[in-house]
Amino acid sequence: MKEIFVRLDRCLGCKSCENACALEHSSGKSLMAAVSEKPASLRRLYVENVEGQKMPMICRHCKDAACVAVCRTGAMWQDPTSGVVDRNADKCVGCWICAMVCPYGVIGRQKDARLAVKCDRCSGREVSELLRKDAAARITRSYRARA
Ligand code: SF4
Numbered sequence: 001m002k003e004i005f006v007r008l009d010r011c012l013g014c015k016s017c018e019n020a021c022a023l024e025h026s027s028g029k030s031l032m033a034a035v036s037e038k039p040a041s042l043r044r045l046y047v048e049n050v051e052g053q054k055m056p057m058i059c060r061h062c063k064d065a066a067c068v069a070v071c072r073t074g075a076m077w078q079d080p081t082s083g084v085v086d087r088n089a090d091k092c093v094g095c096w097i098c099a100m101v102c103p104y105g106v107i108g109r110q111k112d113a114r115l116a117v118k119c120d121r122c123s124g125r126e127v128s129e130l131l132r133k134d135a136a137a138r139i140t141r142s143y144r145a146r147a
């Protein structure tokens, strides 16, 4: 399973990650298209401020996940191979009980469509070569600047 790690010492709380997440989950995949999309594309992570510390909260894709256990329609499920916990839109009825039991508070509510919204670990999404190179270049520059 792909993992996403947070380096708390580097988080500025700018929320760019929230915007990027919502954009990636939009149909248009561009800012201009996303702002007029209905229902609006929502973020799947939440940058909180805890006693002055910026804290991006993301789904842990828990083993024996509480959100999966309480879902009565089977919409919330865990892939037995990858361990990714995801929501099946066709089965979700928007009761949001899953959101009530998640200990990390990382399930959102798509109120217009009555759907639970959560991190899907970008399953099926490939990072483009261009983005990968750009990320590598940025990390290299950041390390050089610190050295
Ligand atoms: S949504 Fe919450 S309970 Fe469900 S897998 Fe993610 S962190 Fe665990």
Ligand code: SF4
Binding pocket: 070, 071, 072, 073, 074, 075, 076, 087, 091, 092, 093, 094, 095, 096, 097, 098, 099, 115, 116
């Ligand atoms: S909101 Fe959807 S995914 Fe969550 S418990 Fe209800 S039916 Fe299941």
